[in-house]
Amino acid sequence: MTRRFQRCITAGLLTLSLAAPGALAGSRILATGGATPIEGGGGGGITPWALITGYGSSGETGISAFATRVDVRDFRLDSAGLAVGWNDRLEASFARQALDVQPLDVTLKQDVFGLKARVAGRLLYTAMPQVSVGLQHKRNRSFDVPAALGAADDSGTDLYVSAAKLWFAALFDRNLFANVTLRRTEANEIGLLGFDAAGEDASLVAEGTLAVFLDDRWVIGYEYRQKPDHLDAVTENDWQDLFVAYFPSKRVSLVAARAMLDEIAGLPDQDGWYLSIQATL
Amino acid sequence: MTKTILLITALLATGCASQRPADDLYRDLGGDEGVTRIVDAFLVHLAEDELVVDTFADTDIAEFRRLMIEQLCDLSGGPCTYGGRTMAESHAGMGVTPAMFNALVADFIDAMDDAGVPQGAQNRLLGRLAPMYGDIVEG
Ligand code: HEM
Numbered sequence: 001m002t003r004r005f006q007r008c009i010t011a012g013l014l015t016l017s018l019a020a021p022g023a024l025a026g027s028r029i030l031a032t033g034g035a036t037p038i039e040g041g042g043g044g045g046i047t048p049w050a051l052i053t054g055y056g057s058s059g060e061t062g063i064s065a066f067a068t069r070v071d072v073r074d075f076r077l078d079s080a081g082l083a084v085g086w087n088d089r090l091e092a093s094f095a096r097q098a099l100d101v102q103p104l105d106v107t108l109k110q111d112v113f114g115l116k117a118r119v120a121g122r123l124l125y126t127a128m129p130q131v132s133v134g135l136q137h138k139r140n141r142s143f144d145v146p147a148a149l150g151a152a153d154d155s156g157t158d159l160y161v162s163a164a165k166l167w168f169a170a171l172f173d174r175n176l177f178a179n180v181t182l183r184r185t186e187a188n189e190i191g192l193l194g195f196d197a198a199g200e201d202a203s204l205v206a207e208g209t210l211a212v213f214l215d216d217r218w219v220i221g222y223e224y225r226q227k228p229d230h231l232d233a234v235t236e237n238d239w240q241d242l243f244v245a246y247f248p249s250k251r252v253s254l255v256a257a258r259a260m261l262d263e264i265a266g267l268p269d270q271d272g273w274y275l276s277i278q279a280t281l
Numbered sequence: 282m283t284k285t286i287l288l289i290t291a292l293l294a295t296g297c298a299s300q301r302p303a304d305d306l307y308r309d310l311g312g313d314e315g316v317t318r319i320v321d322a323f324l325v326h327l328a329e330d331e332l333v334v335d336t337f338a339d340t341d342i343a344e345f346r347r348l349m350i351e352q353l354c355d356l357s358g359g360p361c362t363y364g365g366r367t368m369a370e371s372h373a374g375m376g377v378t379p380a381m382f383n384a385l386v387a388d389f390i391d392a393m394d395d396a397g398v399p400q401g402a403q404n405r406l407l408g409r410l411a412p413m414y415g416d417i418v419e420g
Binding site for chain 1: 382401402407408414
């Protein structure tokens with residue numbers, strides 16, 4: 001079911017990106033809708049940004065769909081979903097994830113329902129960074145494994161605040177982008193290993209993206225995501241990636257990255273690649 | 282991780298050091314000829330932009346063109362002094378929305394592309410125009 005949903009989204013995406021007319025696009029500037037992180041909504045690859053998905057400005061709606069595959073040594077994550085942004089103010093998102101644990105022949109699954117609201121600032125135009133608050137409600141759909149590892153809950157809600165800013169011509173006359181996210185979470189491995197381990201309180205973790213616009217269409221950057229380490233049975237590490245994003249039009253974007261996920265569920269050195277496609281209406 | 286932070290800090294520091302005097306921007310835009318080319322291309326894109334064109338229905342376009350050229354010359358450190366009204370005065374009561382502002386910025390970027398303005402100069406000019414948002418957009 002999970003994989004069928006993902007194949008469906010991917011096929012839809014490819015059709016859309018090839019066939020959709022240009023006239024529907026919102027008025028925001030190219031690339032300012034961001035890409036889509038594995039948990040859905042507007043953001044980078046592994047962390048949400050303060051940006052509202054799509055290109056909708058005041059009085060406009062933006063819709064985005066994405067499909068992502070992360071392939072590291074012992075794991076393969078597929079994530080796909082949809083998001084809607086209104087008025088460059090509110091965002092609702094959905095993402096469905098399936099993580100194959102190849103050595104165990106097990107697949108961990110979860111759904112992520114997201115909401116985000118921009119509360120201050122405009123990425124390009126104000127001295128004040130663009131600030132948004134958001135939540136990600138996660139429902140694990142394969143709770144047997146997390147329960148066996150000591151997770152107490154099969155669902156949890158992350159709360160976060162994100163601040164994003166773009167500095168024009170800041171680095172060799174290129175535009176520099178940064179986003180910082182602070183997240184309160186009880187999730188183990190973003191929820192794929194369940195929530196709320198025994199005896200542990202929620203953690204406050206920091207995530208960041210730093211990127212350079214080579215021109216209007218090509219962006220390169222680095223991301224860091226701090227993660228809690230709540231389960232006694234297995235070690236959880238922080239995540240990093242180095243990415244290249246390409247925005248050929250307001251209709252479609254592609255992101256390729258080197259993913260550095262360290263140790264997951266007792267399996268060390270989880271490095272590999274990340275590939276994501278997003279279509280926007 | 283530490284290495285990455287050091288690298289980023291070093292890159293940021295070079296970014297600051299690479300800022301040149303404002304006069305350079307006027308030159309990089311192509312001087313009077315370049316600025317005029319940008320504004321003329323801009324007027325073409327404005328005229329085709331459904332979201333903003335109606336706002337200019339009662340505008341004296343020749344005068345608007347003259348003032349835009351003068352403003353960009355002044356803003357980029359050229360030998361001009363902008364003599365028009367302030368951005369707050371000239372756009373007051375016009376009901377400019379964020380969508381209209383974005384649309385106009387996109388038209389301006391297209392105009393700079395048409396005029397062959399290099400990426401770096403485009404970024405520097407946009408950096409000087411972007412803060413006007415607060416004076417122009419209502420709500
Ligand atoms: C950074 C963005 C902008 C800049 C630099 C800019 C610049 C200017 C300048 C220099 C003038 C002439 C001022 C004068 O008459 O004394 C002007 C007038 C005008 N602007 Fe803008 N403008 C910007 C954004 C906008 C936007 C988003 C709109 C609406 C879509 C708009 C609509 C107009 C109109 C209609 C006039 C003519 C006013 C009149 O006829 O009296 N401008 N603008």
